Amino acid sequence: xxxxxxxxxxxxxLRITTKEIKTVWPSAGNVAGVNEKAVADFDExxxxxxxxxxxxxLAHAGVEAEKVGAVYLASASVPCEEKSAAAVIQAALxxxxxxxxxxxxxxxxxxxxxxxxxxxxxxxxxxSLGLVIASDNRLARAGDMLEQSxxxxxxxxxxxxxxxxAGILGSASYTSEFTNMWRPCGERMIRRHDDSRxxxxxxxxxxxxxxxxxxxxxxxxxxxxxxxxxxAEPDGRSIQxxxxxxxxxxxxAIPANLAPLLxxxxxxxxxxxxxxxxxxxxxxxxxxxxxxxxxxxxxALAVNLTGDLAARKELAVTLAEVTGEKTYxxxxxxxKRVGLISVPPALPDPVSGYGTQPGMIRDIEYLLxxxxxxxxxxxxxxxxxxxxxxxCRGQSFKKVNxxxxxxxxxxxxxxxSPIGPEEVPIVVCTVKLDGxxxxxxxxxxxxMLPVDTAQVKIGMPVELVFRRCGEExxxxxxxxxxxxxxxxxxxxxxxxxxx
Amino acid sequence: xxxxKNFKVAVIGAGMTDFGELFHQSYDDMxxxxxxxCLKSVDKGIDEGDIQAAWLSTVQGSLxxxxxxxxxxLAEPLGLLSIPVTRIENLCASGSDAxxxxxCAVMAGIYETVLVVGAEKMRDVPSRASLVANRGIxxxxxxxxxxxxxxxxxxxxxxxxxxxxxxxxxHFAKVAVKNHRHGVMNPHAFYRVEITVEQVLRAPMVSxxxxxxxxxxxxxxxxxxxxxxxxxxxQYTDKPVFLIGTGLGVDVAHSHLRxxxxxxxxTIRAGQEAYDMAGVKSRxxxxxxxxxxxxxxxxxxYEDLGFCEKGRGGMWIxxxxxxxxxxxxxxxxxxxxxxxxxxxxxxxxxxxxxxEQLRGEAGQRQVSGARLGLTHNIGGAGQLSCVNIxxxx
Numbered sequence: 001x002x003x004x005x006x007x008x009x010x011x012x013x014l015r016i017t018t019k020e021i022k023t024v025w026p027s028a029g030n031v032a033g034v035n036e037k038a039v040a041d042f043d044e045x046x047x048x049x050x051x052x053x054x055x056x057x058l059a060h061a062g063v064e065a066e067k068v069g070a071v072y073l074a075s076a077s078v079p080c081e082e083k084s085a086a087a088v089i090q091a092a093l094x095x096x097x098x099x100x101x102x103x104x105x106x107x108x109x110x111x112x113x114x115x116x117x118x119x120x121x122x123x124x125x126x127x128s129l130g131l132v133i134a135s136d137n138r139l140a141r142a143g144d145m146l147e148q149s150x151x152x153x154x155x156x157x158x159x160x161x162x163x164x165x166a167g168i169l170g171s172a173s174y175t176s177e178f179t180n181m182w183r184p185c186g187e188r189m190i191r192r193h194d195d196s197r198x199x200x201x202x203x204x205x206x207x208x209x210x211x212x213x214x215x216x217x218x219x220x221x222x223x224x225x226x227x228x229x230x231x232a233e234p235d236g237r238s239i240q241x242x243x244x245x246x247x248x249x250x251x252x253a254i255p256a257n258l259a260p261l262l263x264x265x266x267x268x269x270x271x272x273x274x275x276x277x278x279x280x281x282x283x284x285x286x287x288x289x290x291x292x293x294x295x296x297x298x299x300a301l302a303v304n305l306t307g308d309l310a311a312r313k314e315l316a317v318t319l320a321e322v323t324g325e326k327t328y329x330x331x332x333x334x335x336k337r338v339g340l341i342s343v344p345p346a347l348p349d350p351v352s353g354y355g356t357q358p359g360m361i362r363d364i365e366y367l368l369x370x371x372x373x374x375x376x377x378x379x380x381x382x383x384x385x386x387x388x389x390x391x392c393r394g395q396s397f398k399k400v401n402x403x404x405x406x407x408x409x410x411x412x413x414x415x416x417s418p419i420g421p422e423e424v425p426i427v428v429c430t431v432k433l434d435g436x437x438x439x440x441x442x443x444x445x446x447x448m449l450p451v452d453t454a455q456v457k458i459g460m461p462v463e464l465v466f467r468r469c470g471e472e473x474x475x476x477x478x479x480x481x482x483x484x485x486x487x488x489x490x491x492x493x494x495x496x497x498x499x
Numbered sequence: 500x501x502x503x504k505n506f507k508v509a510v511i512g513a514g515m516t517d518f519g520e521l522f523h524q525s526y527d528d529m530x531x532x533x534x535x536x537c538l539k540s541v542d543k544g545i546d547e548g549d550i551q552a553a554w555l556s557t558v559q560g561s562l563x564x565x566x567x568x569x570x571x572x573l574a575e576p577l578g579l580l581s582i583p584v585t586r587i588e589n590l591c592a593s594g595s596d597a598x599x600x601x602x603c604a605v606m607a608g609i610y611e612t613v614l615v616v617g618a619e620k621m622r623d624v625p626s627r628a629s630l631v632a633n634r635g636i637x638x639x640x641x642x643x644x645x646x647x648x649x650x651x652x653x654x655x656x657x658x659x660x661x662x663x664x665x666x667x668x669x670h671f672a673k674v675a676v677k678n679h680r681h682g683v684m685n686p687h688a689f690y691r692v693e694i695t696v697e698q699v700l701r702a703p704m705v706s707x708x709x710x711x712x713x714x715x716x717x718x719x720x721x722x723x724x725x726x727x728x729x730x731x732x733x734q735y736t737d738k739p740v741f742l743i744g745t746g747l748g749v750d751v752a753h754s755h756l757r758x759x760x761x762x763x764x765x766t767i768r769a770g771q772e773a774y775d776m777a778g779v780k781s782r783x784x785x786x787x788x789x790x791x792x793x794x795x796x797x798x799x800x801y802e803d804l805g806f807c808e809k810g811r812g813g814m815w816i817x818x819x820x821x822x823x824x825x826x827x828x829x830x831x832x833x834x835x836x837x838x839x840x841x842x843x844x845x846x847x848x849x850x851x852x853x854x855e856q857l858r859g860e861a862g863q864r865q866v867s868g869a870r871l872g873l874t875h876n877i878g879g880a881g882q883l884s885c886v887n888i889x890x891x892x
Contacts (some may be wrong), residue, residue: 224798412655412657415706415707430655439758440751443756445753458659
């Protein structure tokens with residue numbers, strides 16, 4: 001029988017208590033039965049948690065990554081809307097590139113969907129071993145009640161046919177469009193209708209109980225035969241209500257009731273519950289596993305613990321060990337980690353305005369004020385400022401205004417350019433300024449205003465005009481561009497084009 | 500052929516990687532491959548312990564997010580941790596300048612046998628994010644708010660040369676056609692396909708008068724040379740090649756301060772220094788590797804190095820002068836245009852080509868009877884130029 005051959009879990013070490021959250025948001029309402037929740041650190045997300053859980057699961061199963069034929073990632077909170085998360089997990093685990101990598105998401109129901117899919121591949125013999133990972137790190141808006149419950153966590157199950165510790169007796173589904181929680185594309189935080197009782201009765205309970213009843217009647221089992229119930233946990237108490245509605249003994253819902261200390265771990269929740277069952281269960285015992293996703297529905301799986309379970313217990317990293325070390329966060333420390341407070345970069349913005357800020361102090365006079373230094377020895381107009389004349393190495397200068405008009409010495413037309421926002425083509429020219437001395441000096445270069453490029457010629461008269469020249473880091477840069485000038489308005493003096 | 504300054508340093512080994520988009524090779528991998536190919540080329544073998552010092556040429560470590568390229572960047576991947584290693588960065592002329600510096604150290608008698616490696620990893624970023632996005636020195640301030648790109652600063656000379664001498668875009672195109680034809684013969688070249696003048700003229704415009712096929716490609720690559728004294732050289736090979744003249748010319752960095760737009764004074768100065776040191780004239784050169792970052796650069800360089808008269812570059816290419824089988828074949832390797840231009844490696848790879856040519860080992864692209872070879876390597880907007888002259892005697 002196809003089933004689970006190994007398991008592993010990962011829960012971040014950071015916690016925030018409901019009490020701490022309520023010091024900031026005293027009127028946010030209460031999520032029943034949640035005392036604290038797990039929080040991902042700056043360097044953790046659904047992918048890193050998935051890898052950590054999967055490594056433990058492979059070690060527990062005694063399976064080498066090279067043998068895995070499919071990797072399933074179930075998550076409603078992957079980092080990219082387009083870009084496989086399963087692929088990076090596969091690479092990190094060392095699972096061969098030939099393996100199938102599946103990303104399932106959009107709903108917290110995805111964990112059981114992945115398990116049902118992977119089981120099917122194993123049963124048909126398409127693959128001999130598969131890896132099912134459910135990992136979630138969902139975020140709530142500040143002050144929303146869900147802030148108390150949405151927790152971070154991951155679980156991984158190795159699925160195979162040999163040395164099975166938990167066989168799957170069957171599964172059933174109940175798909176429901178009833179939607180109380182959702183997250184539109186492009187948003188990071190979950191939205192919800194503010195009617196938690198409607199959600200509990202018409203959303204969660206309707207789907208979870210229907211899927212469970214459907215499975216039990218298909219398998220001809222009564223609720224009383226189940227030693228364990230593990231289910232999605234939107235809060236810390238709902239699982240007890242489900243047990244009652246399905247006729248499952250109340251004590252069966254106790255081991256998998258993880259929400260009080262972890263919060264709602266989304267897609268991971270029902271499978272994390274199954275891990276607790278496998279940790280404490282005895283061969284021959286049965287568990288009912290039921291997922292839920294708002295606007296999605298539920299899947300139920302019936303699990304039969306088998307004889308290999310006992311021998312493998314010692315190899316597992318227990319959930320108690322996984323959750324052993326905890327660090328409690330203040331609300332501000334939590335807020336930074338979930339992006340409620342933007343964290344400034346470690347270093348200041350590298351450049352601003354005109355190159356560097358000190359450069360701005362040194363250069364602004366000639367840059368924007370268009371001053372130049374005229375050499376006292378040879379008359380060359382030096383721009384930008386310098387200490388040795390570019391033409392004669394003279395060291396004595398007079399500060400003068402840069403002539404605003406001149407003629408093109410040479411130019412070219414840019415069709416590919418690194419920065420905007422102006423549209424190409426743009427003519428870039430070197431210009432000899434009217435009446436300015438020098439062979440090297442007396443010239444400036446820069447862009448032209450948009451012109452008919454066919455009309456640009458060497459020798460054409462132009463004029464400097466003050467324009468906005470792009471921006472850096474949101475700060476506008478100002479400077480000068482060349483505007484074509486009618487020949488009639490142009491300087492008629494001698495020009496040395498240097499050519 | 501001893502020059503008047505008696506400059507003579509032997510090249511006993513030369514090796515390089517293929518140039519191209521080496522997505523599967525890291526910066527370190529390329530250095531190792533070029534170094535091993537160089538060792539293999541030493542006919543009688545060499546004990547690596549003979550290498551007493553090394554120079555590394557790399558221009559933009561920042562392209563691979565490695566701001567701190569240093570001597571260690573060569574020492575670590577090669578495990579050469581007991582010798583001094585200097586990193587040279589002199590824009591695109593870095594490779595030739597690294598050879599020049601290493602040769603000067605050998606000439607000074609400080610070291611006998613030294614290693615020169617040039618390496619550049621450019622295609623770890625999209626080609627539009629490497630040199631096109633390099634806003635360069637002139638982007639400071641308002642002069643070029645959209646960034647000064649390489650084709651822009653070189654294209655300014657193309658326009659001026661067309662205006663002054665009637666040179667045409669067809670003339671420039673012929674340089675690209677020639678170098679692609681040469682590249683077909685070079686197994687290390689990135690482009691090994693012929694193109695036509697028509698194709699060059701019809702290609703998308705980059706920076707008029709330069710179209711896409713007037714521009715060299717953005718490539719990865721590395722190259723290595725081993726230099727030693729003429730006396731020691733015979734221990735390693737019966738066919739050493741000698742560096743007999745070297746020159747480095749410098750000009751302004753701001754293009755608006757140039758004295759002329761129809762020539763590169765830095766090249767003229769470097770060529771003069773190298774010719775004088777080698778005691779040869781431009782007409783004596785049998786084969787040359789020129790810095791054809793853009794087609795107009797190579798064409799103007801014919802004139803700057805005295806391969807043809809001033810203003811006659813267009814006519815010289817029309818006559819087939821720089822073509823394989825012509826009067827003075829230029830860029831038989833395919834040049835930067837077809838072989839590729841991993842900037843810090845380019846000058847060293849030019850020397851690899853001349854090493855093979857002067858030893859008669861260049862296969863189907865061998866220039867028959869080549870005895871004197873020249874490499875020319877421009878940096879920046881023509882503000883640096885390094886010319887090295889090699890002889891097989």
